[in-house]
Amino acid sequence: MQAMVLRARGTPLIMEQRPDPVPGAGEIRIRVEACAVCRTDLHIIDGELPRVHYPIVPGHEIVGIVDALGAGPGTLAIGQRVGIPWLGKTCGYCEYCQTFRENLCDAPTFTGYDRDGGFATQVVAEAAFAILRSVSMRPTSSVAL
Secondary structure (H helix, E strand, C coil), rough: EEEEECCCCCCCCEEEEEECCCCCCEEEEEEEEEEECCCCHHHCCCCCCCCCCCCCCCCEEEEEEEEEEECCCCCCCCCCCCEECCCCEECCCHHHHHCHHHHHCCEEEEEECCCCCEEEEEEEEEEHHECCCCCCCCCCCCCCC
């Protein structure tokens, strides 16, 4: 795969050829179709956020097609289009996770910050945090939009 890699604070991203990532248990691999640039990505590149572990592939506003599944039960299938957000994983055990407020988790992992993101041709993500489009995006009324 190809990836745009940040090797150090404030440096340009470098195109690298890497082996295709392999999803682990509970993970999926996505063939990236699009990845937006968020202001958070720029904060990471500019070194304005703490704890960045270099090298890192930024990018967390990802849309792509599932092309590999890790071991374990899951609800996603190869060929499905999914979105991968900033919140990449949570602990599952803290008060917030236990009360369906994972966005406040005490020990989160973030896409493109703690784990490689979508400025690449492929990315591995936690299947439980992938967003599957489940409703039609077409307008439901006859009013012209």
